[in-house]
Amino acid sequence: MSDPARVAPDLIEWHARHGRHDLPWQHEPTPYRVWVSEIMLQQTQVATVIEYYARFMQRFPDPATLAAAPLDDVLHLWSGLGYYSRARNLHRSAQLVREQHNGELPSSFELLQQLPGIGRSTAAAIRALSAGESRAILDGNVRRVLMRYFAIESPPGQPAVERRLWQLAESCTPQDQVAIYTQAIMDLGATVCVRSRPLCAACPLHDGCRARRTGRQFSIPAPRARVVRRTQSVVMLLVQRTDGSVLLERRPERGVWGGLWSPPQFPSIEAARLYADTRLSAAEVEPAARASLRHAFTHFDLNITPLLARCAGPAGVMDGPATLWYNAAQPERVGLPAPVTTLIRSLS
Numbered sequence: 001m002s003d004p005a006r007v008a009p010d011l012i013e014w015h016a017r018h019g020r021h022d023l024p025w026q027h028e029p030t031p032y033r034v035w036v037s038e039i040m041l042q043q044t045q046v047a048t049v050i051e052y053y054a055r056f057m058q059r060f061p062d063p064a065t066l067a068a069a070p071l072d073d074v075l076h077l078w079s080g081l082g083y084y085s086r087a088r089n090l091h092r093s094a095q096l097v098r099e100q101h102n103g104e105l106p107s108s109f110e111l112l113q114q115l116p117g118i119g120r121s122t123a124a125a126i127r128a129l130s131a132g133e134s135r136a137i138l139d140g141n142v143r144r145v146l147m148r149y150f151a152i153e154s155p156p157g158q159p160a161v162e163r164r165l166w167q168l169a170e171s172c173t174p175q176d177q178v179a180i181y182t183q184a185i186m187d188l189g190a191t192v193c194v195r196s197r198p199l200c201a202a203c204p205l206h207d208g209c210r211a212r213r214t215g216r217q218f219s220i221p222a223p224r225a226r227v228v229r230r231t232q233s234v235v236m237l238l239v240q241r242t243d244g245s246v247l248l249e250r251r252p253e254r255g256v257w258g259g260l261w262s263p264p265q266f267p268s269i270e271a272a273r274l275y276a277d278t279r280l281s282a283a284e285v286e287p288a289a290r291a292s293l294r295h296a297f298t299h300f301d302l303n304i305t306p307l308l309a310r311c312a313g314p315a316g317v318m319d320g321p322a323t324l325w326y327n328a329a330q331p332e333r334v335g336l337p338a339p340v341t342t343l344i345r346s347l348s
């Protein structure tokens with residue numbers, strides 16, 4: 001029988017022997033360190049996050065350092081991690097913490113949720129993991145565990161289902177040892193109750209899990225309706241000077257790759273050639289060494305055709321707040337999307 005009262009004791013006991021105990025953010029779990037880890041772990045696997053987290057913490061050890069840094073510096077350390085609004089929100093929140101909370105992350109669960117990028121589950125994780133406050137979390141892993149344990153078949157996302165899941169999450173969250181419980185249920189979802197082939201034989205919730213008992217562990221949660229992916233095509237003009245540096249433009253804050261830097265983009269080869277003819281001095285346009293590349297976003301694929309424009313002289317474009325001659329040998333600390341890094345590397 002599924003029993004909310006059994007979930008925490010079983011998970012806490014399991015965690016002592018099978019949970020993850022040496023993740024970098026588990027050492028000195030201050031609110032700031034937990035916050036940064038929780039934001040990085042949204043949409044990204046632990047194995048990828050570990051290296052990024054170490055670099056981020058070395059450069060920004062506290063909210064004050066983060067708030068004082070240029071956004072370019074923050075995006076630089078986030079380059080390749082994707083979902084860059086997370087980095088912009090972290091930076092903005094650090095500035096609000098400096099202006100409104102004397103430089104300390106608020107200890108109030110409610111006030112935390114007023115900071116950009118911190119929702120109910122993230123605020124709960126910060127309070128539970130850093131202060132042992134009894135707060136229920138409901139991230140993707142926890143949602144999957146609860147849906148299976150209580151055999152909730154309706155697709156997640158509907159308001160009534162979300163309300164029910166929050167109720168169940170709260171009913172399972174203990175008053176004591178909440179930090180261990182929170183880590184344990186996240187670990188269970190990440191390592192045992194995994195998306196496609198849950199390892200039920202190794203699960204501490206095996207006996208009470210309603211989905212397992214009724215053979216529905218593979219069909220819960222119900223797969224999301226398939227969305228037809230669209231493809232967007234752009235031409236990136238790699239303008240290279242004789243000293244090897246490449247022209248980059250800062251992308252608008254809102255939209256894809258907001259605040260990052262990329263080569264000028266055009267809807268067609270003709271538009272790129274027109275730009276080279278009219279805006280650059282003495283540029284020779286030719287196909288780039290790399291034919292094309294594809295980059296997957298959540299809802300669409302970006303098909304990038306690179307063109308190379310070699311400038312014999314200074315090219316006639318000055319550095320400015322929105323333009324930059326990027327020299328890969330002495331790189332500026334700015335944010336670069338992963339495909340742009342690939343393209344710049346292909347030039348050397």
Ligand code: SF4
Pocket residue numbers: 145148149192193194198199200201203204205206209210211212217
């Ligand atoms: S018994 Fe299986 S389906 Fe149920 S919670 Fe454990 S791993 Fe998930």
